[in-house]
Amino acid sequence: MSSLMTNTAAMTALQTLQATNNSLEDTQNRISTGYRVADAKDNAAYWSIATTMRSDNGAMSAVKDSLGIGAATVDTAYTGLNSAKDVLNQIKDKLTTATQDGVDRTKVQDEIGQLQQQLKSIANSASFSGQNWLSINSGASGYTADKTMVANFARDQSGTLSLGSITVDTSKIALYDSSSSSKAILNGGAGGISSALGLTAGTKSVGASGTAATIALGTLGATSVTLDLNDSLSFDLNLNGTTKTVTIDQATVNAALGETNGKISGTTGFKTVLNHALESAGFDSTKVTAATGGIHTVGGATGDTLSISNVAFSNDSVDSLDISGSGVTASKIKLYIKTVDDAISKVTAGASTIGAIQNRIDMQTTFVGNLMDTIDKGVGTLVDADMTQESTKLKALQTQQQLGVQALSIANSSSQSLLSLFR
Structure with a gap:
């Protein structure tokens, strides 16, 4: 049946041409951007x-x-x-x-x-x-x-x-x-042992009492200290009127702790070193000892006195x-x-x-x-366009577009042939 109102062939040709144009547009976008997935609408997941x-x-x-x-x-x-x-x-x-x-x-x-x-x-x-x-x-x-x-x-x-x-x-x-408590390679030294023991220059005295006389060392073992070869700490300790000089140096530390580098760390380590130094100075461990909190007299006899004086540090570093x-x-x-x-x-x-x-x-x-x-x-594998493939598609789609235009032209011209029937 031939109809002036409905041209089925033209409609089909037009739909085919529109689909070809859409595909051609997509291909041209991929070629111009280089991406197969340029926007979320192209492939949301990728x-x-x-x-x-x-x-x-x-x-x-x-x-x-x-x-x-x-x-x-x-x-x-x-x-x-x-x-x-x-x-x-x-x-x-x-x-x-x-x-x-x-x-x-x-x-x-x-x-x-x-x-x-x-x-x-x-x-x-x-x-x-x-x-x-x-x-x-x-x-x-x-x-x-x-x-x-x-x-x-x-x-x-x-x-x-x-x-x-x-x-x-x-x-x-x-x-x-x-x-002031430097531990650096060229100017570090014994100063650090002062803060670690809580000793300061001057005199600390503990008078007679019914309990053990104590020189408090409140920061005992709070930090680790390493004494070099020429580092030393010395102080005079007076027990009931008798004064002896106590010296702590690298040799003292190594002998007390079995170390080789003069390192003291932890409260136990400091107490061990102090006790070794006290004994080396001639103090009887049954009468004076280093324990929790500081240096104590043993037994707590009434009348015991302790005092520290002449606290001195030696720090012969490379710098000095x-x-x-x-x-x-x-x-x-x-x-x-x-x-x-x-x-x-x-x-x-x-x-x-x-x-x-x-x-x-x-x-x-x-x-x-x-x-x-x-x-x-990896990202390129997901979203990049294959330019060889897209160029091939472009040629094919351009050919299809030309054929589609030709088909639409033929479909539209079929209606013109009906005029000859009315001449």
Whole structure:
């Protein structure tokens, strides 16, 4: 049946042409954007995954930048430690020369003094972006020895985010500490044992009573302390009118605790060292002892008195050593050599630790870079358009579009042929 009102062929041709045009538009969008899934309407699931992973990759890029800053800071510290080691070796050489008879020690000390100043210059200059791990002030408000660098960014299967870090304990590599209780490599020493024992210069007396006389040491064992070769604490202890000098040095600590490096930690350790020092000074352990709270008389006999006076610290660190004095003997200089050698060992150990951290940062930086590339590849697999496939589709759809236009033209012209019937 031929109808002027309804042209079924034209309707079919038009629908086919519209479908072809829609497909052609989609293909052209993919070619122009490069994405198979450019918007959520293209594929909501893939678009959501890709958007999240792109965001995470941006965070990883920030992590990589942070690792770069961390690497520069660590490199700066390593350079400082390595330079300090070289200067310490020179000081050791000068001290060795000074042990010989006939050497002008004043002149040698002039050279050593310049090297000591160079060590301070190295420590003060080893700063990157405001961070200095070699010259510190552990007594400053908010100071923390542990320095952290962001190392990784992760998202678990539940979507929870986490940040990993690399931590550096700067207390083990610091060359100078301006705090009064410094434990730094070049100017740390016995001052720390004062606060650990609660001793201060002056006199503490306990008069007669019916209970044990006690010299209170309220902070006994609150912190750990390491005494170097030339570090010592001494005080005069008077028991019922008899005064004896008590000395605590590295040898005392090692003998009391079986240590090799002069480290005391914990209340028990401090009490053991104190008791060993008291016995070495000639005090009878049945009459006076170190126990909880401080130094006590034993038995609590009425009339016992205790007093401490002349509290003194010796801290012959690398920073303070001086061989120019008339009283400095060859034996004392040999102790100085051991002090410097001990500092060289600590600096070397610190540089070794920093070197291991440098290696870890390098590996983590490489890993983060590779991980970012892998994520980019995965996201591309989800949403990128296959340009070869799309170009082939484009050619086919353009041909279909031309045929569709031709078919619609033919369908529309069929109505014109009906006019001939009415001539």
